[in-house]
Amino acid sequence: MTDPETRLSALQHRIEHSCRSAGRDPAEVTLLAVSKTRDAAAIRALHGAGAHHFGENYLQEALAKQPALADLPLTWHFIGPIQSNKTRDIAAHFDWVHSVDREKIARRLSDQRPEHLPPLNLCLQVNIDTEASKQGVSLAELPALAEAVATLPRVRLRGLMAIPRADAPDNNRAAFRTLAMTLSQLRHTMTSLDTLSMGMSDDFETAIAEGATLVRLGTALFGPRD
Numbered sequence: 001m002t003d004p005e006t007r008l009s010a011l012q013h014r015i016e017h018s019c020r021s022a023g024r025d026p027a028e029v030t031l032l033a034v035s036k037t038r039d040a041a042a043i044r045a046l047h048g049a050g051a052h053h054f055g056e057n058y059l060q061e062a063l064a065k066q067p068a069l070a071d072l073p074l075t076w077h078f079i080g081p082i083q084s085n086k087t088r089d090i091a092a093h094f095d096w097v098h099s100v101d102r103e104k105i106a107r108r109l110s111d112q113r114p115e116h117l118p119p120l121n122l123c124l125q126v127n128i129d130t131e132a133s134k135q136g137v138s139l140a141e142l143p144a145l146a147e148a149v150a151t152l153p154r155v156r157l158r159g160l161m162a163i164p165r166a167d168a169p170d171n172n173r174a175a176f177r178t179l180a181m182t183l184s185q186l187r188h189t190m191t192s193l194d195t196l197s198m199g200m201s202d203d204f205e206t207a208i209a210e211g212a213t214l215v216r217l218g219t220a221l222f223g224p225r226d
Ligand SMILES: *Cc1c(COP(=O)(O)O)cnc(C)c1O
Pocket: 034, 036, 057, 079, 080, 163, 200, 201, 202, 216, 217, 218, 219, 220
């Protein structure tokens, strides 16, 4: 069996290859290591191998691991569903949140972001294939949500995130393309948006071909989750 450090380097090469095939600069694509269910030691080892961005879905699990890693310059991304009573801790312990789909949550994150930290980076989660998921704002409601979030003082709207879950990776291509087109439409009025968080272990190469700037890799890096 290969270890996560070896897999990281193989995945970085695949990301570079996908970028070059698409005529894109590999520096445009960030690898987010999705570390839910992995312990602090696994995260530390992967950081040693060159990973800097880590994604967590479950707040309590993340808060339990983070103190053991406080000596490392990690960038933490929250990518799971958000209940209102979790926003205070998310605002204090993460650098990015990808899963914002309601104005109320964005407003709480802005209000609760500690003063000594820079504004919290946000992506809006879009429900790109309504059947597969209940999370995410609809395409119809997205522009109003984006405008509301863009006015909040302590968050910085960066872009869009989606989790299309088709049976075959290539079936996600249309969803990725829709998300990319949606971002470029928003950029007409919100020129600072720069992030397209899409693509996971099974479909990140397709996502990069369609314009992803951040791919979220769990099992491809760490192996199957128990
Ligand atoms: C778990 C998870 C991932 C990683 O999934 P893999 O298929 O293991 O790569 C990516 N994004 C989100 C939002 C997740 O919850």
